[in-house]
Amino acid sequence: MHVRTLATAVAAAAAALVVFPVPAHAAPVTPGGDAGVPPSAPVTVTLTLTGADESSMTAYAAQASSPGTGNYGHHLTRVQARTRFGAPADRVERVSRWAHRAGFSVVGLDATGSRLTVTGTARQARAAFGVTLRTQVRDGVRVRTATAVPKPPAAVRADVAAVSGLTTRAAKPLVARPAVPKPMLEGPYCSAFWGEYTKAGLPSKYPANRQSNILCGYNGAQLRALYGLGPNDRGQGQTVVVVGAFHNPSALADANRAFAENGVPPLPADRFAVKSYNLPGGATGCDQDLWHVEQALDIQAVHTIAPDARIVYAAAPDCTQLEETVAAVIADNAIDTTIVSASWGIIGEPADVPYLTATNNILARAAILGIGVYAASGDTGDNSSVSGANGPSVLFPASSPWTTAVGGTSSAVGPNNQVMFQTGWASAGNRLAGGGWQRLNPAFVGGAGGGPSHHFDKPSWQSGLPGERRVVPDISALADPFTGLHIGYTSGGQYRTGPVGGTSLAAPIVASLTAVAQSRAGGVVVGHAAPVMYAKAAAGRPIVTDVRHIDAGIWTPGINASTPTGDYLLDLDAGVQTLKTGPGYDRVTGLGVPGPGYLTELVS
Incomplete structure (x- = not known):
């Protein structure tokens, strides 16, 4: 060497x-680059589920990170975090049943117990979340955009904190x-x-x-x-x-x-x-x-x-x-x-x-x-x-x-x-x-x-x-x-x-x-x-x-x-x-x- x-x-x-x-x-949006997403186009959606106690989750995250608090440095394992702050089983089951009825396939819940992934089509997403999907070329990258804030129906709205994945955005590598x-x-x-x-x-x-x-x-x-x-x-x-x-x-x-x-x-x-x-x-x-x-x-x-x-x-x-x-x-x-x-x-x-x-x-x-x-x-x-x-x-x-x-x-x-x-x-x-x-x-x-x-x-x-x-x-x-x-x-x-x-x-x-x-x-x-x-x-x-x-x-x-x-x-x-x-x-x-x-x- x-x-x-x-x-x-x-x-x-x-x-x-x-x-x-x-x-x-x-x-910037490329002129003429706006187009509707075909109804049969596949989509993957992440449903961030409401935890058993969301305010306690963020409070614990802050305490575990802040010197001088009683929980400083007391980090949890994934199993512990999921048990304590993950979505309750009945909530996961309720949202999963709704997703199935809406035509989605449920991929599964992640190890934190907070993110439920479902897959389906643009047609199903429009019906389920009340949005239209379009594609645009932004800064050279073709991305997908939901025309409104996606919202699940009232039956599971309290169970879902956020719907993400319908809109995509391009990240930039910050290399010079x-x-x-x-x-x-x-x-x-x-x-x-x-x-x-x-x-x-x-x-x-x-x-x-x-x-x-x-x-x-x-x-x-x-x-x-x-x-x-x-x-x-x-x-x-x-x-x-x-x-x-x-x-x-x-x-x-x-x-x-x-x-x-x-x-x-x-x-x-x-x-x-x-x-x-x-x-x-x-x-x-x-x-x-x-x-x-x-x-x-x-x-x-x-x-x-x-x-x-x-x-x-x-x-x-x-x-x-x-x-x-x-x-x-x-x-x-x-x-x-x-x-x-x-x-x-x-x-x-x-x-x-x-x-x-x-x-x-x-x-x-x-x-x-x-x-x-x-x-x-x-x-x-x-x-x-x-x-x-x-x-x-x-x-x-x-x-x-x-x-x-x-x-x-x-x-x-x-x-x-x-x-x-x-x-x-x-x-x-x-x-x-x-x-x-x-x-x-x-x-x-x-x-x-x-x-x-x-x-x-x-x-x-x-x-x-x-x-x-x-x-x-x-x-x-x-x-x-x-x-x-x-x-x-x-x-x-x-x-x-x-x-x-x-x-x-x-x-x-x-x-x-x-x-x-x-x-x-x-x-x-x-x-x-x-x-x-x-x-x-x-x-x-x-x-x-x-x-x-x-x-x-x-x-x-x-x-x-x-x-x-x-x-x-x-x-x-x-x-x-x-x-x-x-x-x-x-x-x-x-x-x-x-x-x-x-x-x-x-x-x-």
């Missing part, structure tokens, strides 16, 4: 063009890649560490230690140094589940090839598993290639941080079944995990109350089981610059009060693996023009998502923050693709390498650091981690390190697919939207980045 050198990094980067996509659209052409003729364009190279002959904007050429992509030792990991911090005995869409058959081989380049031990086949569930798929328009990059990034980030942990990749059949896959993982007795990483999201928080109710219900049950869900906060800042946006917004499921929302940083690691600085990922671009740097229009290049939810009230553990709504993110980690992680993946039949980031990188970093912390504590489980972070901070024992604004810049020959090759300078943490890093909590980095106390005090 050899550690990647600058020469090999440049050669690898020259082999492929990696692209940081233009910011995603806010799911800089547009990097072949190395320029005058020499290497990328730096193996911060500041190794700064392109000569350009006007200076920042001091020498605050400006660098784009990073070639950090290797394993550099990423581990960023979070203070020692040689024995390996995540022994832990299982991290990564939820994504599709599965690349070469994912393990690609990972081990990249690990050899990055000085990371290989991932044995017996510590990597792929799970799939019997979920409806077939949505057209999902960017399967980008999801393969996402899978590669997640697996390689987790294994770099926690090389002894077991990794389970839970593969949704397409990009519209991510939440259903999370629900399947939470209900899966065969997966012994307490950590789920979700590097995807839906921009703008859907205003679909049944969908939000169903998803939050299963996420609350995850908290009862001691399963922490780490959700990426997004890569387009406050989302105000995306096409079709109606002001700032946040992503779901990161905005759920039952997930730990992970924002992002731009991070500088020096020649001896020392951390030179970290600041919020909120970059603005400049192009060389007339002998000086001229701001691009629009200026925003990329940045971590953050801000208040439009739907969820502030949870009690965020009581110290201003406002009345749930605010994201909670914590942050490396995300800027221009200071990203060097990874390898197969695309179009060709193995490619390069620096990759996005909050898709930050979420598995925090998830795998949690695995290391739990392993250090002898396997003690933290569960839903966000309330613990705020409680520790309020008690004057923070386990995260506050991130401050740093004036710094990165030279790059390209930014995204819409910009031609040239000389560009990225201003870090530029604050050109409503988000900028500041002292204490901020909406780019949350409480900060995992500090030394994260490994020692998270599960104390």
Whole structure:
């Protein structure tokens, strides 16, 4: 095994063009793409049943996650949770009988005792729930939409908390890649560490230690140094589940090839598993290639941080079944995990109350089981610059009060693996023009998502923050693709390498650091981690390190697919939207980045 050198990094980067996509659209509807669903078309519906005591269920989930309460850390098994908070047998029987009479086939009740799956046709769904189903192409993906809020008949309405699955929506992988052409003729364009190279002959904007050429992509030792990991911090005995869409058959081989380049031990086949569930798929328009990059990034980030942990990749059949896959993982007795990483999201928080109710219900049950869900906060800042946006917004499921929302940083690691600085990922671009740097229009290049939810009230553990709504993110980690992680993946039949980031990188970093912390504590489980972070901070024992604004810049020959090759300078943490890093909590980095106390005090 050899550690990647600058020469090999440049050669690898020259082999492929990696692209940081233009910011995603806010799911525009393609003209002429609206069509009715044929009456005989199959549908799969999830009926979230009302538990024996719903208010007690959410109260217990909050108590089990909140230090200082009598039930803190008292997580239940699936059998215990189902017995205590699942739907009563008579309720399950009553709804099942109704579903049969309505022409549906009852697939079964999940292991949490809360989700009854039924299958039927669009005609049966229309008659049962009073909706018409249509298909639309949104952001390139054909999805199905119910024309009204689906409601079961009065006979079982009190038994069903939510009807979901009739409307589908496409999740976006939150992976970001800089547009990097072949190395320029005058020499290497990328730096193996911060500041190794700064392109000569350009006007200076920042001091020498605050400006660098784009990073070639950090290797394993550099990423581990960023979070203070020692040689024995390996995540022994832990299982991290990564939820994504599709599965690349070469994912393990690609990972081990990249690990050899990055000085990371290989991932044995017996510590990597792929799970799939019997979920409806077939949505057209999902960017399967980008999801393969996402899978590669997640697996390689987790294994770099926690090389002894077991990794389970839970593969949704397409990009519209991510939440259903999370629900399947939470209900899966065969997966012994307490950590789920979700590097995807839906921009703008859907205003679909049944969908939000169903998803939050299963996420609350995850908290009862001691399963922490780490959700990426997004890569387009406050989302105000995306096409079709109606002001700032946040992503779901990161905005759920039952997930730990992970924002992002731009991070500088020096020649001896020392951390030179970290600041919020909120970059603005400049192009060389007339002998000086001229701001691009629009200026925003990329940045971590953050801000208040439009739907969820502030949870009690965020009581110290201003406002009345749930605010994201909670914590942050490396995300800027221009200071990203060097990874390898197969695309179009060709193995490619390069620096990759996005909050898709930050979420598995925090998830795998949690695995290391739990392993250090002898396997003690933290569960839903966000309330613990705020409680520790309020008690004057923070386990995260506050991130401050740093004036710094990165030279790059390209930014995204819409910009031609040239000389560009990225201003870090530029604050050109409503988000900028500041002292204490901020909406780019949350409480900060995992500090030394994260490994020692998270599960104390």
